[in-house]
Amino acid sequence: QKEVEQNSGPLSVPEGAIASLNCTYSDRGSQSFFWYRQYSGKSPELIMFIYSNGDKEDGRFTAQLNKASQYVSLLIRDSQPSDSATYLCAVRLGGGTDKLIFGTGTRLQVFP
Amino acid sequence: KAGVTQTPRYLIKTRGQQVTLSCSPISGHRSVSWYQQTPGQGLQFLFEYFSETQRNKGNFPGRFSGRQFSNSRSEMNVSTLELGDSALYLCASSYRGTGELFFGEGSRLTVL
Numbered sequence: 331q332k333e334v335e336q337n338s339g340p341l342s343v344p345e346g347a348i349a350s351l352n353c354t355y356s357d358r359g360s361q362s363f364f365w366y367r368q369y370s371g372k373s374p375e376l377i378m379f380i381y382s383n384g385d386k387e388d389g390r391f392t393a394q395l396n397k398a399s400q401y402v403s404l405l406i407r408d409s410q411p412s413d414s415a416t417y418l419c420a421v422r423l424g425g426g427t428d429k430l431i432f433g434t435g436t437r438l439q440v441f442p
Numbered sequence: 443k444a445g446v447t448q449t450p451r452y453l454i455k456t457r458g459q460q461v462t463l464s465c466s467p468i469s470g471h472r473s474v475s476w477y478q479q480t481p482g483q484g485l486q487f488l489f490e491y492f493s494e495t496q497r498n499k500g501n502f503p504g505r506f507s508g509r510q511f512s513n514s515r516s517e518m519n520v521s522t523l524e525l526g527d528s529a530l531y532l533c534a535s536s537y538r539g540t541g542e543l544f545f546g547e548g549s550r551l552t553v554l
Binding site: 362364366372373374375376379418420422426427428429430431432433434435 | 473475477483484485486487490497498500532534536538539540541542543544545546547548
């Protein structure tokens with residue numbers, strides 16, 4: 331079983347819709363959770379991080395964490411074609427480290 | 443503020459050779475980590491350095507090594523290259539190991 335699992339997609343949504351990206355993780359000791367976005371041919375860039383159960387909102391992005399279910403999600407409201415990219419979920423087991431376990435990513439396509 | 447700089451951007455080597463990749467972190471960032479990205483495995487953690495000390499190491503053979511200098515610049519070395527080492531090698535920096543990574547553009551290694 332992979333430590334961090336994501337549906338590879340592609341997830342296709344129309345412009346203006348809500349895109350919902352999901353991620354599950356296997357290690358209950360995971361403490362921090364990150365979403366990175368990677369455009370084709372580019373390097374990953376951090377979108378959001380979340381440490382506590384519940385929702386965290388930043389502009390059009392909302393991260394949701396449920397530690398009991400070992401589940402983290404990213405919602406993108408009012409999706410734009412420029413949101414088309416691969417979204418990488420990553421978890422960190424402990425504090426004070428940049429060692430992240432990444433999922434293989436979900437490819438999102440937003441069509442006009 | 444300059445981003446993370448990696449050199450060289452592209453390189454081609456043959457099996458058995460060795461390669462050294464360089465990374466200059468964002469000014470003020472003391473934590474540097476390295477990741478390997480391949481289409482099949484996604485992003486995999488190689489190692490992490492903080493204040494010239496290796497803080498974590500991923501599950502890679504001893505052919506992969508790295509170091510960090512007093513100015514926080516880092517290098518990684520791969521000896522006795524194998525075909526499977528062909529990948530994008532990404533360097534990332536953070537202020538002090540928060541998991542909030544800033545990635546460089548990567549060094550794409552092709553082993554023939």
